[in-house]
Amino acid sequence: MNKEILENIKELDDHLVRHTEGMDLGVHPYEIADLLVEVKEESEEAYNDFLQKLPKDLLAEVLVELPKSLQEEIYEHYEAKELAALAEFLDTDEAADLIQHIEELDEEKADEVLSNLSDEDRGTIEELISYDEDKAGAYMQTELFDAHLDETIGDSVRRLKRLKENNEIDNVHHVFVVDDKRKFIGMIPLEDLILHGPKEVYRDVIEEGMITVSVDSHEEIKNAVETVSNYDLSVIAVVNEKGMLLGRITSDDIYDIIEEEATEQIYNLAGVNDEAEQEESIWKIGKSRGMWLGVNLLTAIAASFVIGLFDATIQSIVALAVLMPIVASMGGNAGTQTLTVTVRQMALGDIVSDEAKETIVKEVLVSLMNGLVYSAVMGIIAYVWFQMPMLGVVIAAAMLINLFSAGFFGAVIPLALKKFGVDPAIGSTVLLTTVTDVVGFFSFLGLATVILL
16 A cells, blocks of 8 residues: 555544544545545555444535445445435435435335435425426425524524534525515525624514525526526525425535536537436447437538539549538538537527527627638638639638638527527537538539639
């Protein structure tokens, strides 16, 4: 065992001693999980020994920070009763994620874990996992700091202190104010409470600095993310159809959702299924990618068919075969730039239906600007290269036409797909590549046939 790993094990032991003695860890559970991953790579035995040493409350926090593959190992080797004990130490949203993760591996074991939870925790988690994964309720946690309209600030702060001492709640930055029927009135940043005396009641201070924004538990999570972003919130209240406070969605979940959406867009633009990529089966991954490769093959054949229409022209002027890829490549790259920007702005809500025309015009103008510059450059290069002045004119004109189409269709394709209810990222790249290849080859070879022959 090398020196670095021995140092990691010593550091882990030091953290364990601090925790056992009731001292502050001084590190985030993520850092412990990170050290454990390094130890496991060197020594499976040392890794398992330390897992056994960890107290259940600390193990629960470290568990959610471990890579998914290591989490699955723990789910397989631990009994349902032990996993239930770990879930008891987690916030409700993390406990619900744990149960769902176990369910993906072993549905029977997940049910057994649920049965070993307390009635209260089981009811809460069952409610959370009942929401569809794209709904706000699936991401909320029920632990929060709330206060009644007629409660004094001093009483609520003392109650919060007890909750913190008993480790019943963490990550508290706001107090959620409710009425007699638990209807959400608004939330107040804790930093604003210091401006008021302990004997003041919330009813008298709710107008000052109160945030009334909330999200329905059955609303799509992407709308909740957009609301959090628009209002610069670190947490958002989750309510039911009657406006009653159910829970909260915290910033850490929002960050995870944003990362997942961005990752999904990247996969979709590449024609790859992100869920299939996480499967162990090579067959499933190959099948997912192969579908889009098949579509791409058909579009490539279409582009080759266009080239075939001008085979006599190419045979007459061999230089055309040398220059053809340049026209298609420039159009493809320009289109991809436009497509990527458009899809991302649509995902962020920066482009709505009444702004579609403005987006198209802007992208076309940008492409034309670049087209004028690079078509002139390529025209001069072609003239110098092959000593054919009109060949320079042909490739310059073809590049200008193709970059125009790249800017236009790079913006229109995702906007059109969205209008028809299709994810703008899915299939856009294949469609755009077809357009730029066909337009590029047809314009270049067509102009060459008319002008040079």
